[in-house]
Structure formats: structure tokens, C-alpha cells
Amino acid sequence: MTTPRATTMHKELRVAETKDLQSRIQEALQDQELRSNFRGAMDFLTAKRASVLPDAAEFDAWRSEGEAIRHRCLQKLPELLEQFEAAATTNGVRVHWAETADQANEIILGIMQSHNAKRMVKGKSMASEETGLNHFLEAHGIEALETDMGEYIVQLDQSQPSHIIMPAIHKNKQQIAKLFEQKVGVDYTEDVDKLIGIGRQILREKFAEADVGLSGVNFAVAETGTLCLVENEGNGRMSTTIPPVHIALCGIEKVVETLQDIPPLLRLLTRSATGQEITTYFNMINGPRQTNEPDGPREVHVVLLDNGRSRIYADQQLQQTLRCIRCGACMNHCPVYSRIGGHAYGSTYPGPIGQVVSPQLWGIEKSGALTQACSLNGACRDACPVNIPLPDLIRRLRHEGNDLTATSQTPGKGSQRKTLEAISWRLWAWLSTSPKLYRLFLRAAGRFRLLAPRKLGAWTEYRTAPRPAAESLHELAKKHLEKNYE
Amino acid sequence: MNSTHDLSQPNPERNSQAKQAILHRLQRYQPVKPTKQAHSEKDGGDMTPAAKSPADQEGFLAKLQAAHTEVISTTGANWQEALAQDLSDKQIDPLLYAPGHSNNRSLTGLAEKGLELVKFDIPIEEIKDRMFNQIQAGLSHAVAGISDTGTLVLATGPDEPRTLSLVPEVNYMTVRASRLFPDLQTAMQTTHFAQLPTNMLLISGPSKTADIQQTLAYGAHGPKRLVVLFIQDN
Ligand code: SF4
Numbered sequence: 010m011t012t013p014r015a016t017t018m019h020k021e022l023r024v025a026e027t028k029d030l031q032s033r034i035q036e037a038l039q040d041q042e043l044r045s046n047f048r049g050a051m052d053f054l055t056a057k058r059a060s061v062l063p064d065a066a067e068f069d070a071w072r073s074e075g076e077a078i079r080h081r082c083l084q085k086l087p088e089l090l091e092q093f094e095a096a097a098t099t100n101g102v103r104v105h106w107a108e109t110a111d112q113a114n115e116i117i118l119g120i121m122q123s124h125n126a127k128r129m130v131k132g133k134s135m136a137s138e139e140t141g142l143n144h145f146l147e148a149h150g151i152e153a154l155e156t157d158m159g160e161y162i163v164q165l166d167q168s169q170p171s172h173i174i175m176p177a178i179h180k181n182k183q184q185i186a187k188l189f190e191q192k193v194g195v196d197y198t199e200d201v202d203k204l205i206g207i208g209r210q211i212l213r214e215k216f217a218e219a220d221v222g223l224s225g226v227n228f229a230v231a232e233t234g235t236l237c238l239v240e241n242e243g244n245g246r247m248s249t250t251i252p253p254v255h256i257a258l259c260g261i262e263k264v265v266e267t268l269q270d271i272p273p274l275l276r277l278l279t280r281s282a283t284g285q286e287i288t289t290y291f292n293m294i295n296g297p298r299q300t301n302e303p304d305g306p307r308e309v310h311v312v313l314l315d316n317g318r319s320r321i322y323a324d325q326q327l328q329q330t331l332r333c334i335r336c337g338a339c340m341n342h343c344p345v346y347s348r349i350g351g352h353a354y355g356s357t358y359p360g361p362i363g364q365v366v367s368p369q370l371w372g373i374e375k376s377g378a379l380t381q382a383c384s385l386n387g388a389c390r391d392a393c394p395v396n397i398p399l400p401d402l403i404r405r406l407r408h409e410g411n412d413l414t415a416t417s418q419t420p421g422k423g424s425q426r427k428t429l430e431a432i433s434w435r436l437w438a439w440l441s442t443s444p445k446l447y448r449l450f451l452r453a454a455g456r457f458r459l460l461a462p463r464k465l466g467a468w469t470e471y472r473t474a475p476r477p478a479a480e481s482l483h484e485l486a487k488k489h490l491e492k493n494y495e
Numbered sequence: 496m497n498s499t500h501d502l503s504q505p506n507p508e509r510n511s512q513a514k515q516a517i518l519h520r521l522q523r524y525q526p527v528k529p530t531k532q533a534h535s536e537k538d539g540g541d542m543t544p545a546a547k548s549p550a551d552q553e554g555f556l557a558k559l560q561a562a563h564t565e566v567i568s569t570t571g572a573n574w575q576e577a578l579a580q581d582l583s584d585k586q587i588d589p590l591l592y593a594p595g596h597s598n599n600r601s602l603t604g605l606a607e608k609g610l611e612l613v614k615f616d617i618p619i620e621e622i623k624d625r626m627f628n629q630i631q632a633g634l635s636h637a638v639a640g641i642s643d644t645g646t647l648v649l650a651t652g653p654d655e656p657r658t659l660s661l662v663p664e665v666n667y668m669t670v671r672a673s674r675l676f677p678d679l680q681t682a683m684q685t686t687h688f689a690q691l692p693t694n695m696l697l698i699s700g701p702s703k704t705a706d707i708q709q710t711l712a713y714g715a716h717g718p719k720r721l722v723v724l725f726i727q728d729n
Pocket residue numbers: 281332333334335336337338339340362389392393394395396397399
């Protein structure tokens with residue numbers, strides 16, 4: 010089967026092009042409207058989250074439990090995947106396995122073609138953003154329409170989500186009003202109820218006529234073969250209920266063992282993501298419409314997507330990435346994300362989790378520079394409901410980008426190495442491990458201190474250059490000892 | 496790709512190849528310890544103890560209302576009347592219902608008021624257009640309520656179609672006070688979760704979104720109004 014050009018082109022769009030990261034960041038920092046949109050959204054989300062969390066000790070207990078559940082389920086992943094497949098199949102769900110993004114897209118296209126389907130409505134699915142499904146289907150003459158209000162806005166704007174939970178937070182209502190005026194052809198209105206009403210009306214028609222509904226999955230329960238979806242709008246329910254065929258795209262790491270694993274994870278997810286004790290809908294799908302049932306899809310498919318996850322799984326440290334429940338709290342609390350916004354990262358997954366996931370999915374060569382957009386302040390780690398040590402993983406990937414001898418499986422390891430930087434570190438290591446040389450160097454540095462460079466590139470743009478002291482600490486201490494204790 | 500193969504079925508050969516490859520790669524797993532040593536899964540804070548505390552009726556109703564759900568307190572004998580009253584006050588009809596549901600066997604109280612009732616006992620394809628464009632309300636019956644989050648548990652099936660609580664602008668839903676559980680974990684002990692229906696739903700309010708500048712708007716895609724008929728049985 011041929012791979013249409015659109016797929017490749019599309020991937021380039023979503024994957025960070027490292028050389029552009031700096032300029033994207035600069036651009037974002039100078040866009041005052043964008044910055045105020047993000048500031049407002051981040052303040053809102055962090056305050057709402059804080060308002061529904063119990064005290065720190067209790068929350069720590071909750072997330073230790075969340076971590077332990079995700080950890081246990083990942084430990085048993087191969088077994089649970091097979092158990093899930095068996096249970097779902099018994100329920101009448103058709104289970105497909107996809108090794109790569111392209112394979113997943115082909116499977117979905119195949120299902121659509123077998124039904125002569127031309128119109129797809131989509132509930133929110135970050136995995137489908139990851140595989141570039143929309144562009145792929147469009148290249149095959151299939152309309153793939155986003156129906157989550159935020160995703161719909163982003164699609165109207167021919168743009169991409171800037172946040173994994175709130176896709177359109179980079180826009181304020183004036184900008185959305187303008188977009189609706191231009192793209193939908195309605196009168197300009199900043200009334201949010203009216204804008205949502207317009208979206209509702211258009212999308213309801215689409216739901217009614219769609220051939221296929223696609224959704225993501227928040228949890229897949231191995232014991233029962235259940236697909237769980239968490240949402241507020243009802244577009245997820247529409248997409249999985251109204252069209253005759255429902256396809257769920259599910260990362261292989263989403264599997265949990267039993268129904269009892271759900272409550273502790275759900276309370277962490279909704280609180281961390283949107284500051285809600287629970288969302289409007291928790292949708293548990295167990296199978297297609299039975300012959301005696303009047304509604305529901307006649308076919309339910311689930312596509313289990315690997316796309317690099319099994320490689321991440323094999324690494325003792327990086328496997329912790331897979332605990333993620335995609336709540337977005339790490340980006341909401343990140344001082345970098347909240348200032349530059351999601352698009353500057355140039356990746357499907359922005360923010361701290363994006364900095365960890367992207368290099369692992371698309372390689373350090375393409376996405377490794379993302380790990381530099383971090384001050385290692387640890388706010389993401391403190392917010393994460395499943396205790397993923399994000400700063401450690403970011404540091405690990407930074408290191409791996411410079412390490413030619415890394416034994417890990419991460420693609421593109423060593424690709425970020427810069428010769429000058431490497432030589433400088435070598436030199437420093439050599440100096441520091443030889444006491445004689447080191448002291449000689451220090452003395453020379455003190456003697457010729459006035460010759461130390463004043464301009465050190467980006468470092469001195471906002472700081473004064475450090476100047477060596479006339480006498481080193483070592484020398485001072487030695488003098489002090491000689492004077493007082495001889 | 497194999498041209499004779501039915502594309503709506505997983506391609507057996509390709510599918511098992513991908514499956515084996517993925518499972519094979521997953522075998523390379525080496526365990527890592529969770530970040531904190533001491534904790535166990537039992538550390539889950541108040542969730543387990545809460546299971547022992549009784550469901551809190553007041554709290555349940557307060558949570559519902561906080562989520563913009565309207566509550567009508569009524570009884571087993573009077574709920575139809577209360578429903579009819581709200582329908583005629585708000586001039587809502589027709590009302591869609593599933594005639595097979597035991598609660599719907601005799602909706603005489605409603606018919607007497609001259610309200611138009613539409614039976615949903617045919618495949619959705621035959622009524623879709625009407626459902627999306629003309630029918631104003633759907634009647635559904637929750638099998639349980641969860642008090643700590645203000646949640647209604649809906650087990651869909653032949654007599655509880657999925658779309659009743661989704662497509663019409665107003666969703667009326669009954670729930671019995673005696674079917675109240677303190678939290679989700681406890682509710683999961685019930686038979687409905689032991690024998691899951693094709694679609695199990697936890698519903699905690701009318702459809703809503705905050706996707707435009709964090710401004711809350713109701714009726715994003717699903718019902719704009721959720722009206723709970725809270726049945727005190729005695
Ligand atoms: S890494 Fe943690 S905080 Fe970030 S999205 Fe995943 S679960 Fe949420």
C-alpha cells in the first residue's frame with residue numbers, strides 16, 4: 010500500500026524542528042495577546058485545581074496510590090493487553106493492533122473504506138493528533154471533523170491544539186468571534202453562549218449524518234474489556250453513540266487491570282485536569298448495539314497503538330513516562346509553558362510531558378532541543394498526580410542527546426552533541442581531576458583576571474560576566490591557616 | 496493489502512503479526528521501583544473509609560445543583576405528576592421515552608395532561624431526524640446515585656436507550672433515594688457493574704464546556720438542562 014505524501018508532510022508539521030525552537034519561543038514571548046491568553050488560562054486552571062484538592066498529606070496519599078496502580082498495571086502490561094483483547098472480543102468489539110502511526114491510520118482508513126464511509130466525527134483524541142490522522146484521511150477524500158469545541162475552533166483555524174486538555178486556550182473570545190465570522194459566516198459576536206450555540210448547531214448536523222465516530226480512550230479495563238472516556242461536552246458520547254461505526258484509538262499504555270482501579274485514577278484525573286471532582290460524563294463502552302437495543306453503534310473497533318511505546322517501556326527509567334494519564338497539570342504549572350504557550354514547542358505534546366514524550370516518540374534529533382526549554386524547577390513534578398519524575402526524565406534525555414556512548418534505545422541519542430561544548434567539558438574535567446594543574450589554572454586566572462571576556466553570548470545578555478577573584482578560596486584558606494596556626 | 500479481506504474485520508495475518516511484535520518488544524521490560532518506597536495502594540486517603548459512611552442525601556442534592564442540575568423532590572406515587580407539571584410549565588413537548596422500561600409502563604399521568612409522548616422502541620435510524628430536530632425532551636431512569644460527586648448512574652440497554660439522555664435538549668432523569676451510594680467505589684459493588692451493560696454512564700450535570708476563554712457554557716452538545724426527579728420512597 011502506498012504512503013501518501015500528506016502523511017509525511019503532516020508529520021513534519023507536528024514534530025519540533027529543532028532549529029526553529031528559539032525563534033518560535035522569541036515570537037511567542039513578544040506576542041502580548043498570546044501571553045495574556047495563557048496567563049489567564051493558567052491562573053484559572055491552577056486555581057481551580059487547588060480548590061478541589063485535599064490537604065497536602067492526603068493528596069500525597071492519593072497520588073501514591075495513583076502511581077502504584079499505574080505502576081502495577083504497567084508491570085503486567087503484556088498480560089493485561091491480551092486479557093483486554095479477549096474480554097473486548099467477547100463483548101463484540103473488534104480489536105486491532107498497530108505498531109506504528111502509519112499502521113494505525115491505514116487500519117482506520119480500511120475500516121472506513123469497507124463501509125464506503127466519507128464522513129468522520131471525532132471526539133478528542135491526542136493519539137490521533139500523534140498519528141496525524143486528520144490529514145491522512147483528508148488526503149483520501151474523507152472528512153475528519155473535530156467536535157470537541159476547542160478542537161473544532163482549532164480545526165477551523167487550520168491550526169493545532171496548544172494544550173492537551175484545553176486545545177484552544179491560545180485564543181481569546183474576540184479572536185474566536187472573528188474566526189467564526191470569517192470561517193462560519195455568522196455575525197460577529199463575543200457572547201460565549203451564542204458562539205457555543207453556533208458550534209452546537211453545526212456539529213449536531215454532522216453527528217446525525219456521520220458514518221463513523223472516532224474517539225480516544227482514557228482507560229481501557231482489561232478485566233471487562235471496557236473503554237472509558239472522560240468528558241464534559243457530550244461530543245465524546247455523540248461520536249461513540251450516534252454514527253453506525255465507532256473506532257477508538259488507544260495507546261497500549263492505557264490499560265488498567267480492573268474496574269476497581271478506576272475510582273482512584275478518575276478522581277486524580279478530573280481534579281488535576283480541570284479542577285472538577287468529576288466530569289459531566291464518564292462513558293464506559295462495553296460493546297456495540299445488541300439486536301434488541303434501539304441505538305448505539307453497530308460496530309465498535311479499538312486500535313491498540315504502539316508507536317514507540319514498547320521501546321519506552323523497555324527502559325528502566327524512561328518507562329515512567331507511560332504512567333501519564335494526560336491530565337495536563339504539568340503544563341499548567343510550568344513557568345516556561347505558561348509564558349510561551351503550547352505552539353512554541355512545535356510538537357503534538359507540549360509542556361513538560363511533551364518534552365519527555367516527544368524526543369522518545371520522534372527522536373532526539375528532531376525533538377531533543379525541547380528538553381532545553383526547562384529550568385528544572387520541579388513544579389511539574391510537584392503537580393503530577395502519578396508522581397512522574399519529569400525533571401529527572403528531562404535531564405536524562407538532555408544527557409542522552411549529548412552522549413555518544415548511551416546504551417539506551419532512544420532514537421537520535423548523541424545527536425545534540427556540539428563539538429565546542431564537548432571539548433570545553435573535556436578540558437574542564439581534565440583540569441579538575443589534576444590538583445596541580447587546577448591550582449596552576451586558578452592562579453593564572455587570578456593573575457590575568459582583567460583579561461576575562463566580558464561578553465559570553467546569551468549568558469551575558471541579562472547578566473554581568475563572572476570575573477575570577479584575585480586570590481582563589483584555596484589560596485585564601487592557606488594564608489589564613491599559615492597566619493593563625495603556624 | 497489483501498483485496499479479498501473484509502476491511503471491517505482485523506486482517507488476521509497482519510493483526511497477529513503486529514500483536515506478536517508488540518508483545519515481543521514488551522518482554523524486554525525491566526521493573527523499576529515506584530518513586531517512593533513506603534507507600535502501598537492502600538494509602539488511598541479517605542476513599543475506603545468513605546465507603547463505610549452512609550450516602551449523604553443532602554450532599555447529593557447540593558452537588559447536583561452546584562453542577563447546574565435542577566432537582567425536583569417527589570415520591571414514587573407523584574413523580575409523573577411532577578414531571579407533567581414541569582413539562583407544561585416550561586412548555587416542553589414532545590417527550591421521548593422507552594415504553595419497555597418498568598417505570599414507563601403506565602405514563603397515564605402525562606397523557607392525561609395532553610402532553611405528546613413519543614415511544615422510542617424502533618431503531619434510532621428511523622427516528623434520528625425527529626430526535627435531533629423536533630423532540631424536546633427525553634426521559635431516563637438512573638439505577639443509582641453517587642453522593643460524594645453528585646453523579647447519576649445510567650445503565651443503558653433495550654429499555655434504556657443511550658440517546659434519551661444525550662440528544663434531546665432536556666433530559667429528565669429519575670433516581671431513587673434508596674439507591675444512593677456514598678462513592679463510586681461502593682456503587683461499583685452493585686450488580687450493574689458486575690454485569691456491565693453495553694454502555695454504562697456516569698452523568699453529573701447538563702452538557703457543558705469552558706473551551707472559549709474558560710467561560711462556562713451549558714448545552715455544548717448534549718442536554719442543556721438536566722432535571723432530576725428525586726424519588727423518596729415510603
Ligand atoms: S506527566 Fe503527570 S502532570 Fe503531566 S499530563 Fe501526565 S499525569 Fe498529568
